[in-house]
Structures are given as C-alpha cells and as structure tokens.
Amino acid sequence: MTTQYDVAVVGLGAMGSAAVAFLAARGVKVIGIDAYHPAHALSSSHGDSRLIRLGYFEDPSYVPLLQRAYQNWRALEAGLRTNVLEITGVLQIGAPDSKIVSGTRASCAMHGLAHEVLDREETARRFPVFQLDQNEIAVLDPQGGYLRPETAVMGYLKLAAEDGAVLHFGERVTSIDPDDAGVTIRSAEGTYRSRKVIVATGSWIAELVPELREHAVPIRQVVAWYQPRDGFVTQPGRMPCFLRDEGDEGSYFGFPAIGVDGVKVGRHAHFREPIDPNQPNPPVNDTDTALLDGFIGRRLPAAAGTRANATTCRYTMLPSEDFLLDLAPSSSNIVVASPCSGHGFKFTSVVGEILADLALDGGSKLPIGAFSFDAMRRYLNGRAS
Numbered sequence: 001m002t003t004q005y006d007v008a009v010v011g012l013g014a015m016g017s018a019a020v021a022f023l024a025a026r027g028v029k030v031i032g033i034d035a036y037h038p039a040h041a042l043s044s045s046h047g048d049s050r051l052i053r054l055g056y057f058e059d060p061s062y063v064p065l066l067q068r069a070y071q072n073w074r075a076l077e078a079g080l081r082t083n084v085l086e087i088t089g090v091l092q093i094g095a096p097d098s099k100i101v102s103g104t105r106a107s108c109a110m111h112g113l114a115h116e117v118l119d120r121e122e123t124a125r126r127f128p129v130f131q132l133d134q135n136e137i138a139v140l141d142p143q144g145g146y147l148r149p150e151t152a153v154m155g156y157l158k159l160a161a162e163d164g165a166v167l168h169f170g171e172r173v174t175s176i177d178p179d180d181a182g183v184t185i186r187s188a189e190g191t192y193r194s195r196k197v198i199v200a201t202g203s204w205i206a207e208l209v210p211e212l213r214e215h216a217v218p219i220r221q222v223v224a225w226y227q228p229r230d231g232f233v234t235q236p237g238r239m240p241c242f243l244r245d246e247g248d249e250g251s252y253f254g255f256p257a258i259g260v261d262g263v264k265v266g267r268h269a270h271f272r273e274p275i276d277p278n279q280p281n282p283p284v285n286d287t288d289t290a291l292l293d294g295f296i297g298r299r300l301p302a303a304a305g306t307r308a309n310a311t312t313c314r315y316t317m318l319p320s321e322d323f324l325l326d327l328a329p330s331s332s333n334i335v336v337a338s339p340c341s342g343h344g345f346k347f348t349s350v351v352g353e354i355l356a357d358l359a360l361d362g363g364s365k366l367p368i369g370a371f372s373f374d375a376m377r378r379y380l381n382g383r384a385s
C-alpha cells in the first residue's frame with residue numbers, strides 16, 4: 001500500500017533541508033527525498049562558508065526577509081546547540097557610486113540599519129589586508145558574517161528526523177504528477193502519495209518544473225583558497241568578510257582565514273558559463289586560477305600566498321537574478337523553490353519557513369510577492385518590450 005504524506009520535499013540541499021525541518025516541527029507527516037547524500041559536491045551548498053549581510057545592495061526589499069533569516073539562524077543554533085552563523089562584519093568596497101556601495105548605503109538608510117562608511121585611510125588602518133584605490137570607499141555592515149553550509153544542512157536534517165520526518169537519500173525522483181487530491185511522486189525505488197510537494201532540486205530544478213525550463217540556467221562557479229602571506233591580518237576578527245565592486249568586471253567576494261585552507265575568494269557568477277547539471281562539474285582550469293590569483297594579488301596582497309585549494313560549484317540563475325518561491329502555475333499542489341540565483345544561502349532559514357507556509361497554507365505572511373511566477377513573467381515581458 002502507498003503511504004500517504006501531508007507534504008513531500010524533493011531535494012534536501014539548503015532549501016529542502018530547511019523546509020523539511022519546518023514542516024516536521026509543525027507536526028505534519030513529511031517525507032524528504034534526495035538523489036545524493038547531504039551537502040554533496042554536486043550540490044550548491046558545500047564549501048565551508050557562505051556570506052550573510054543585512055544591508056542588501058541588490059534591493060532593500062530583501063531586508064525584512066533577512067531580519068527573519070537572522071532570527072531563524074539563531075533558532076537553528078539553539079536547537080542544535082552549535083554555531084552556524086559567525087559575525088565578522090562584511091566590508092563592501094568600491095567607488096562611491098558603484099552598485100555595491102551605493103546599493104548597500106541605500107538599503108541601510110531605508111531600513112535604519114547600523115553601518116559605517118570608511119575612507120581609504122580608515123580602511124587601511126582598521127583592516128590592513130584590503131588595498132583600496134584612491135577613489136574607493138568601504139561600507140562596513142557590522143551584522144554581516146558567514147554561515148557554515150554543511151553544518152546548516154546537516155543540522156536541519158537532524159532536527160527534521162528528530163521531529164519524525166522520513167528521509168530518503170540516494171533516490172532520484174523521476175516524475176511528479178499532480179491531480180485534484182494531491183501528487184504522485186515516482187522514483188526507481190518507490191511511488192509516494194502526498195497532498196503537496198515542494199520541489200527544491202537546485203541546479204536540476206527545470207527537470208521537474210517545466211515552467212522553468214527556459215529560465216533556470218545552471219552556471220559554473222569557481223572559488224579558491226589561499227594560505228595568507230600574513231596570517232595575522234587575515235584572521236577572523238581582524239579581517240571581515242568582503243564584497244568588492246570592480247565595475248565592468250563584476251564583483252568579487254571573500255572570507256578571512258576560517259579553516260586550514262586559508263582565505264577564500266571568488267568572482268560572483270565567475271564567467272557565467274552554462275553547465276549540464278547531469279555532468280560532473282567541469283574541473284578548475286588555468287583561466288579560472290589566473291583570474292582569482294590576479295584578483296587576490298592585486299587587492300589583498302597580504303592574503304596572496306600559496307593557492308591551497310580551488311573548486312567548482314554551481315549557481316542556478318533566473319533572468320532577474322532574484323528568487324522564485326511560489327505555487328506552480330500548473331498545480332497549487334506543487335510548491336517551487338528556486339535555487340536563488342547564486343545569493344540564496346543566507347536566506348535558507350527563512351526560505352524553509354516560507355516553503356512550509358506555502359505547502360500548508362497556500363501563502364505566507366512573509367513578503368514574497370517579488371518572488372512569484374507573475375513577477376518573473378512581468379520581468380520577462382518588460383525585458384522583451
């Protein structure tokens with residue numbers, strides 16, 4: 001006999017692991033299914049660290065969600081009795097009119113967020129690892145820091161299991177068929193019935209959500225770690241996490257020397273190379289390392305010792321580079337969680353809550369209007385006209 005669930009969660013990466021934990025905590029009968037194991041190397045949720053910041057340059061409308069995300073991260077830590085979120089501050093560097101600097105200041109001003117604006121000399125005095133050009137300034141977000149992605153994913157799965165969630169790993173879902181009463185979910189190992197399903201399959205999202213086939217594009221992302229030349233100025237506490245606006249060259253991000261591999265840097269969206277999610281990640285090549293070696297040597301010379309490690313990961317981009325968190329147009333029994341265009345991890349703790357709301361209540365009190373299929377259509381129509 002097929003077991004009947006209230007909610008099934010397909011994909012147990014960042015968004016799915018949080019969703020399954022929020023659902024199990026609400027006492028519903030939930031199953032989570034993942035094709036691989038937690039925080040595996042083909043997912044978008046591995047690699048030691050993810051930035052979190054409150055003064056969001058991308059759009060001030062993200063800030064209320066971030067405030068909720070911070071609360072939920074602290075609740076996760078209390079539940080696990082371990083640290084997931086470390087506050088180091090995030091320094092956002094660029095020309096005064098650059099997108100990152102001006103956007104961060106606008107976001108902080110609109111929401112009354114604490115921040116400091118530092119000129120080149122003050123930045124050099126307080127954070128000597130960073131080299132600023134004459135015309136550049138920095139905005140310090142004192143509430144910024146980093147998250148530990150593997151601890152978060154494993155932690156949400158642990159809490160979900162403790163609250164009675166059924167979790168299957170190494171099982172690939174091959175189809176989701178909605179009907180009036182719910183959905184039928186099939187894999188090579190079994191068939192499941194559920195009232196609702198949340199699809200949170202990261203870079204594979206388009207395979208199970210046909211509405212995203214034209215729009216969700218997995219791209220290659222590369223990050224590298226460097227043994228610092230000066231181990232003093234790159235310690236967390238002396239070096240904040242950072243974002244750096246390089247104008248036409250895009251933006252870079254980085255972390256202090258958190259672990260044995262040292263200082264980590266990457267360029268947001270790297271070379272924007274589309275990849276096939278069903279193939280292994282293309283290996284790191286000389287062009288990748290030349291880009292990141294050049295950046296760290298130029299902008300953080302005290303950190304630019306031996307490159308200890310470099311790896312490939314995946315972003316999955318939507319056209320607007322926003323999120324999509326909504327019921328599927330084809331069936332209100334299907335909830336879609338996009339992989340969030342390369343900036344979603346920090347929101348995982350609030351996205352889990354939102355996905356549980358969408359599955360159980362059909363909507364959420366949290367402000368997600370900008371992340372609907374309608375909003376995506378409006379964006380595409382605006383771009384076409």
Ligand SMILES: Cc1cc2nc3c(=O)[nH]c(=O)nc-3n(C[C@H](O)[C@H](O)[C@H](O)COP(=O)(O)OP(=O)(O)OC[C@H]3O[C@@H](n4cnc5c(N)ncnc54)[C@H](O)[C@@H]3O)c2cc1C
Pocket residue numbers: 010011012013014015016033034035036037039040042043044045047049050051052171172173174200201202203204208221222223253266313314315337338339340341342343344345346347
């Ligand atoms: C290098 C890198 C750096 C980043 N830096 C930041 C940052 O600093 N700050 C930030 O906020 N965000 C950052 N991001 C983005 C963030 O990490 C992602 O938005 C987030 O991890 C996406 O999570 P997800 O749950 O959607 O996807 P994933 O974690 O990839 O999870 C998807 C899961 O679905 C499973 N799956 C797929 N298909 C099926 C199927 N058919 N059946 C069953 N299971 C399936 C997969 O096995 C996988 O486990 C970064 C991303 C990368 C790659």
